[in-house]
Amino acid sequence: MHITRKERFNAAHRLYRKDYTDEKNLKVFGKCSNPNWHGHNYDLYVTVKGKVNPETGFVINLKQLSKIIKEFVIQKLDHKNINLEVDFMQGKLASTENIAIAIWEQLEEPVRSLHAELFSIKIYETENNFVEYFGEQYI
Amino acid sequence: MHITRKERFNAAHRLYRKDYTDEKNLKVFGKCSNPNWHGHNYDLYVTVKGKVNPETGFVINLKQLSKIIKEFVIQKLDHKNINLEVDFMQGKLASTENIAIAIWEQLEEPVRSLHAELFSIKIYETENNFVEYFGEQYI
Amino acid sequence: MHITRKERFNAAHRLYRKDYTDEKNLKVFGKCSNPNWHGHNYDLYVTVKGKVNPETGFVINLKQLSKIIKEFVIQKLDHKNINLEVDFMQGKLASTENIAIAIWEQLEEPVRSLHAELFSIKIYETENNFVEYFGEQYI
Amino acid sequence: MHITRKERFNAAHRLYRKDYTDEKNLKVFGKCSNPNWHGHNYDLYVTVKGKVNPETGFVINLKQLSKIIKEFVIQKLDHKNINLEVDFMQGKLASTENIAIAIWEQLEEPVRSLHAELFSIKIYETENNFVEYFGEQYI
């Protein structure tokens, strides 16, 4: 059984490498390399996997899951600059892929402490683009 | 190949255990334990799995699938009280997880009779919360 | 300039008249007259009208508007039984139309206290049915 | 007859006044005053009003309308910093209300040149917040 909680955050970011020239950044990352930043309304879907607890009928208590996601992820990302202000993104390219991996790493332990297993992190950057990460053991 | 049909139902429910005190019900189930009921517009996605029939180009005839879902599930749940009126939920906690398992059990045989295999039951309780069940053999 | 805030509530209700027989309730209100209740995820759109304050660039502070909607409407309706538990719906048929009028009456004064004017109350009962109320002066 | 074209842009912004202290900016504009920027996926709905041309069956040619919106609005806003980079927002607070008014001013003449009349500019900042502007003559 999978159970999913959707949360949202709005943030600014920029895709670029310091070791690239401006032209190369523009060529590789396109409009996303704008030095003055741009931003998105990100939709985050956290899916956990587990058995149904016969006493509660729940795989996981969604209020507790939502609380964990807010504490470890949303309050660090929401209305922030992902490149400059988010501790778990320091030194990483602010691509949606890397945000998904970093959110997985933020949530893996806290979800385990609720006796469930993280299954996937899905992030919509726009309605047309999204990534889904299943952790390392999937490979 | 997977093929999915979406149907909808509106129903009342309450999450609680008779063997819990009111305080414990409130602590475990929160606002969902309201003794006067509350309700939802549930979205149900039924996914079946199979090969494409070369004569029709279909995995399954969606009209027949929709008919089966309506007969075995929707007409029993729609505009009903899940705790009091739904035969296949008697004696069970009315959590979204348990509703998904019960719908799987309702549909497994009828889908097989259409020469296809049930793959998953996905239910949205709200736009932010949903569960997906893949049957027992998945574990 | 109109500005709109969307909020949500989940509630149970029943459409019926005590002075109707069961048959007449069923005939007039259909499945919505189920004595055991059913429920919905209601989407509420509150639109206010006003001039842009040149100092803030706002018609109204959306956080304050959201706070007022939660205080006067959402916490009274969310996870409740509209017929039995909502003070401002006592003695009224729990139709979406009547809920919209009652929410207008709840919000008209509080919105005015924020120096703006309530323009409309829009409620989606399902994705296929919604009402919009503009107050009495509209007629 | 009204006809509407939806376009999208992603941008960074910040709400603040230079003549406010940091505390006052935070109090008035909340998280939106973050000095390191944040951003959104904005949805823009441009509605024009007119009679149906009996020769084409169109109020306005939507391809031409879309082209005008892209030229005068989207390419100036998309993947930009609204405070720093958008000519028609210079010297203005980057609130959704002010963006709507500025887009109206950008489009009023070009729409007229297509023999139609601008009716409204509607902008969603998030799925829960949107504004709609009808021009000055509406007041």
Place this chain on the structure above:
Amino acid sequence: MHITRKERFNAAHRLYRKDYTDEKNLKVFGKCSNPNWHGHNYDLYVTVKGKVNPETGFVINLKQLSKIIKEFVIQKLDHKNINLEVDFMQGKLASTENIAIAIWEQLEEPVRSLHAELFSIKIYETENNFVEYFGEQYI
């Protein structure tokens, strides 16, 4: 008070004039002039206006409204070729504007027979394009 019912239909159409050359059709109507047809999932919103009946709490019985829309509109358009098969579109360009006007003419009388007044017909051709018609008296 406005109340709206959403219905859907899928249909093929083509935009062209017999008195235009193929080049002119292509220039004016673009890809929509394809002689082999193309099609859409149309979303139709029918809004009626009226007072709330104090006995029922309804402006109009939505089941009766839905039945009328299906009888006079949907069953004539759904899974049809708008240019070739729809009686009320004969001799007209199959633009969304003209479909909206024709649907208004189909529904005006039947809605009146339910003691309500048609307020608007809104049609989405795609998620990015829609029209809204308010009848002749609006002008």
Place this chain on the structure above:
Amino acid sequence: MHITRKERFNAAHRLYRKDYTDEKNLKVFGKCSNPNWHGHNYDLYVTVKGKVNPETGFVINLKQLSKIIKEFVIQKLDHKNINLEVDFMQGKLASTENIAIAIWEQLEEPVRSLHAELFSIKIYETENNFVEYFGEQYI
């Protein structure tokens, strides 16, 4: 890591077999067998699978993926008649299942040339019906 790009196309089609009588076509394919065609707004989700390139933070460059989808799929399907005009659908029943398989075959090689692996093709025919194809090796 999975990454998905959504594209859209509008097309006409008809489900029927030449070797069936009209009655049998109507019985098997229902309204979809209308000889005068009907059509849909199809939503296409192309999901690719791969490792994150540490230099770019990308599994695949989404602009290049979008370009490939447009070149090999969208421009062949959009505003076309699937039965008559689409080379890769010739001689096949125009069911959503068969369209998904044919799109997979169109994209498998081009995606590989971008150093990624096609994972699934998902197509929504309407909001209630969709198919997902994972390629032959999945079986």
